[in-house]
């Protein structure tokens with residue numbers, strides 16, 4: 001069974017193992033796993049603080065959720081509570097990733113479905129989700145979850161265009 005939880009000590013070992021898999025692919029490199037394994041509490045505090053930041057032109061509050069498969073970390077989703085100019089242009093409300101060993105099993109579709117429920121709980125009725133034009137998996141996930149393409153835009157310093165989708169949450 002798949003479900004979302006807030007980041008939790010319960011999943012420390014599998015979060016680290018899953019993130020190590022992603023880092024082997026060059027993803028999630030902003031997580032310093034040596035530091036995190038020594039002081040997991042600091043990571044949890046950071047996620048907690050992110051939810052409560054004040055909205056400024058550069059930052060918005062954000063909630064993180066982990067997708068759990070049985071008792072194992074399978075991926076994560078970030079939900080921005082609001083949009084600033086950059087997020088409106090190409091970042092969107094929701095970002096997600098599935099750890100490499102759990103891919104191609106429908107977990108991507110499920111993490112976004114569950115994330116939309118979290119967005120609704122936060123009071124959002126419509127969210128922006130974006131992906132690179134060449135990210136076939138992600139664009140299928142967005143369309144499966146009701147994404148309507150608004151446009152495809154060029155992004156400064158990026159070789160790949162971004163697809164911008166809106167999802168109405170019933």
Ligand SMILES: CC(C)(COP(=O)(O)OP(=O)(O)OC[C@H]1O[C@@H](n2cnc3c(N)ncnc32)[C@H](O)[C@@H]1OP(=O)(O)O)[C@@H](O)C(=O)NCCC(=O)NCCS
Nearest residue numbers: 096097098103104105106107108109130131136137138140
């Ligand atoms: C993109 C990502 C989330 C897909 O996760 P996933 O769990 O493999 O996705 P799913 O199993 O739900 O697959 C959804 C659909 O995309 C297809 N798909 C998934 N990965 C694919 C790939 N690399 N190439 C082509 N199609 C792909 C699946 O076959 C499925 O197609 P279907 O609807 O025809 O059955 C995952 O590869 C990932 O985390 N990538 C790195 C981070 C990232 O790109 N995040 C999204 C940022 S917008």
